[in-house]
Amino acid sequence: MSEKILFVDDEPAALDGYRRLLHKAFTVETAVGAPQALQTIAENGPYAVVISDMRMPEMDGADFLAMVREAAPDTVRIAITGYADIETASRAVNAGNIFRFLSKPCEKETLSAALNAALEQHRLVTAEKELLEKTLSGCVHVLTEMLSLVNPAAFSHTSKIHSNVQHIVAKLNLTSPWRFEVAAMLSLIGCVTLDPDLMEAAYAGQKLSLEDQARFDSHPSVAVKLLANIPRLEHVSWMIANQQASAASLLTTSHKQPSDVVIGANILHASMAYERALAQGSTHEQAMRLLRAKGAQFNSTVVDLLEEIQPAAGDQEVRVCSIHDLHPGMILREEVRTHNGMLVVAKGQEITYLLSIRLKNFHARQAIADKVVVLMPRLKPVAAS
Numbered sequence: 001m002s003e004k005i006l007f008v009d010d011e012p013a014a015l016d017g018y019r020r021l022l023h024k025a026f027t028v029e030t031a032v033g034a035p036q037a038l039q040t041i042a043e044n045g046p047y048a049v050v051i052s053d054m055r056m057p058e059m060d061g062a063d064f065l066a067m068v069r070e071a072a073p074d075t076v077r078i079a080i081t082g083y084a085d086i087e088t089a090s091r092a093v094n095a096g097n098i099f100r101f102l103s104k105p106c107e108k109e110t111l112s113a114a115l116n117a118a119l120e121q122h123r124l125v126t127a128e129k130e131l132l133e134k135t136l137s138g139c140v141h142v143l144t145e146m147l148s149l150v151n152p153a154a155f156s157h158t159s160k161i162h163s164n165v166q167h168i169v170a171k172l173n174l175t176s177p178w179r180f181e182v183a184a185m186l187s188l189i190g191c192v193t194l195d196p197d198l199m200e201a202a203y204a205g206q207k208l209s210l211e212d213q214a215r216f217d218s219h220p221s222v223a224v225k226l227l228a229n230i231p232r233l234e235h236v237s238w239m240i241a242n243q244q245a246s247a248a249s250l251l252t253t254s255h256k257q258p259s260d261v262v263i264g265a266n267i268l269h270a271s272m273a274y275e276r277a278l279a280q281g282s283t284h285e286q287a288m289r290l291l292r293a294k295g296a297q298f299n300s301t302v303v304d305l306l307e308e309i310q311p312a313a314g315d316q317e318v319r320v321c322s323i324h325d326l327h328p329g330m331i332l333r334e335e336v337r338t339h340n341g342m343l344v345v346a347k348g349q350e351i352t353y354l355l356s357i358r359l360k361n362f363h364a365r366q367a368i369a370d371k372v373v374v375l376m377p378r379l380k381p382v383a384a385s
Contacts, residue, residue, distance in 0.1 A: 003027065003048035003049075003119055003122065003123075004027045004029055004044075004046075004047045004048060004049075005022075005026050005027060005028050005029070005047065005048060005049045005050075005051065005115060005119075006029050006030070006031060006037065006040065006041065006047045006049070006050045006051070007019075007028060007029070007030045007031070007051050007052075008030070008031050008033070008034065008037040008050065008051070008052040008053065008056075008061075008064065009030075009032070009033075009052070009053040009056070010032060010033045010053065010055075010056040010057060011053075012032055014053070015030035015031075015032065018030065021108055021111070022108075022111070022112070022115070025112060026112075026115060029044070029047075033056055033057070033058060033059075034052075034056055034058060034059035034060075034061075034063070034064040034067075035058060035059065037050070037052070037064065038064070038067060038068075038071070041068065041071060041072060041075075042071070045072055045075075046072050046074065046075060047072070047075050048075065048076065048118070048119055048122040049075065049076045049077075049078060049115060049118040049119060049122065050065070050068050050072075050075050050076075050077050050078070051077075051078040051079075051080055051102075051115075052064055052065055052068075052077070052078070052079060052080070053080055053081060054079055054080070054081035055081060055082075061079055061081070062079075065077045065079060065098060069097055072175075073175070074122065074125055074126055074129065075122070076099045076118040076119075076121050076122045076125075077097065077098045077099055078098060078099055078100045078101075078102065078114060078115075078118055079098050079100070079101045079102070080101075080102040080103070080104060080106060081101075081102075081103065081104060082103065082104035082105070099117075099118050099121060100114045100117070100118065102114060133176075133178045136178070136182070136232060136233075137178050137181065137182060140182050140185050140186060141185065143186075143189075144158060144185045144186065144189070145352055145354050145355075149354060149355070149358055150192055151191055151192050151194070151196055151199065152196070152343055152344065152345050152346045152349065155188060155191075155346075155349070156345070156346030156347065156348050156349040157188065157203065157272075157275050157276075157279065157348070158184070158185060158187065158188055159349070159350050160275050160278075160348065161184050161187055161188075161268075161271050161272055161275050162181060162184040162185050164184075164271040164274060164275070164306060164309060165180055165181060165183070165184040165267055165268065165271050166181060166184075167305065167308070167309055168267050168271070168302060168305045168306065169181070169264075169267065171305050171308070172263065172301075172305070174260050174263070174264075175260065179235055179236055179239075179261075179264065180239070180264045180267060180268075182233070182236050183236045183239040183240055183264060183268055184268065184271065186223060186227065186236065186240060187223070187240055187243055187268055187272060188219065188223075189222075189223045189226060189227075189240075190218070190219030190220055190221070190222030190223035190224075190226065190240075191219045193219070193222055194215060194216065194219065196343055198212055198215065198216060199216075200343070200346075202216045203276055203279045203280070204279065204280060205276075205279075205280040217244070220240055220241050220242075220243055220244060221241065223237075223240045223241075224237050224240060224241045227240070235257075235258070235261045235264070238257060238261060238265070239261060239264045239265045239268055240268070242254070242265040242269075243265060243268040243269050243272060244269065245265060245269065246269070246296060246297045246298070247266050247269070247296055247297065247298055247299040247302075248296035248297070250262055250265060250266060263299070263302070266298070266299035266302050267299075267302050269297075269298065269299075270291060270298045270299065270302045270303055270306055271306065273290075273291060273297075273298065274287050274288075274291060274306055277290050277291070279348075284309070284310075288303070288306065288307050291303050291306070316375050316376060316377055317375070317376065317377075318333055318373060318374070318375055319373070319374055319375075319376055320371050320372070320373055320374075321371065321372055321373075321374045321376075322370055322371060323359050323360055323363040323368070323370055323371075323372065324360065324363075326351050326356045326359065326372070326374070327351065327356070328350075328351055328352055328353060328356070329350065329351065329376070329377075330350070330351040330374040330375065330376045331348065331349070331350050331351070331374060331375040331376070332345055332346075332347060332348065332349050332350075332351065332372060332373070332374055332375075333347065333348075333373040333374060333375050334347055334372065334373045335347040336359065336362075336368055336372055337368070338362065338367045338368055339367060339368070344358070344359065344362055344367075344368060345358075345359065351374070359372075
């Protein structure tokens with residue numbers, strides 16, 4: 001799809017002029033005034049470039065471009081005005097972080113050169129962002145998978161929490177969804193310092209001693225220390241640090257954080273509480289009643305979206321499978337322990353490549369049984385010819 005450019009002006013005649021001037025070389029759309037432009041961006045975006053007049057009623061260009069920066073940070077912003085003054089230019093640059101400041105009337109060659117430069121800037125920004133996000137997410141995935149081998153009781157829940165967070169973030173259409181998914185994948189990373197038996201007891205809802213409860217409750221702060229030196233994870237770290245905070249308390253303590261990061265902490269808090277309820281034997285309906293009964297503990301919008309999640313459909317079946325026949329995507333229906341009782345893999349964990357190798361190595365040492373119980377897609381009957 002062509003990279004789209006949105007022109008914003010309060011004069012329709014000026015917008016018609018831009019369309020006639022540039023339609024052969026660029027994909028141009030227009031909006032009359034800032035309010036219509038913001039609606040257009042919300043409904044038809046994203047746009048590679050937004051170019052706005054500075055002098056408009058209702059909302060001037062500087063304030064408008066600042067709102068574009070907040071709503072679509074990857075969009076390159078250009079200001080154009082026939083009344084260039086230092087104060088207007090300064091406010092536009094500082095608040096909207098604009099890429100170019102053009103003066104009316106603007107020659108076609110000058111305008112085209114500015115738009116081509118803006119499109120190239122947009123390509124560089126999005127390419128770098130995609131590379132960094134994919135690289136970071138891939139590294140986090142490898143890290144969590146390896147750590148799951150160290151403490152299987154802790155990380156058997158991570159994939160389920162991640163799935164819940166993915167669902168809610170998509171429904172809310174939050175920008176940069178990778179941040180919330182990484183927060184979910186790393187939400188239990190602090191549990192690597194806990195004894196696996198303590199982790200199992202906490203998720204099973206068993207009564208813990210004051211000392212053990214304090215150890216379990218400290219896992220978010222441990223995670224924050226582990227993530228402190230990793231660039232671009234500041235917002236992820238904050239969400240993990242506040243994963244146990246109630247929705248009510250976040251309203252009064254998070255004024256310095258972007259609103260989507262605060263909702264991210266709410267999503268993590270509710271998703272983890274939901275997963276713990278399921279781990280203790282609750283059905284989906286019972287888990288939802290538990291969350292709703294706690295009122296201001298959880299964000300009501302997030303709880304509503306959690307309720308939309310459907311339990312595993314009936315197109316899967318339980319099967320007994322040999323260790324050597326395991327393949328990625330299968331879900332363990334029972335925990336796997338060594339003959340002397342050590343937990344190897346927790347119930348509910350998805351088989352991955354690393355996990356299948358781990359199980360095969362334990363089996364080669366005759367430390368575990370040959371058969372495991374798994375959940376896998378139901379085989380479709382072969383149609384008669």
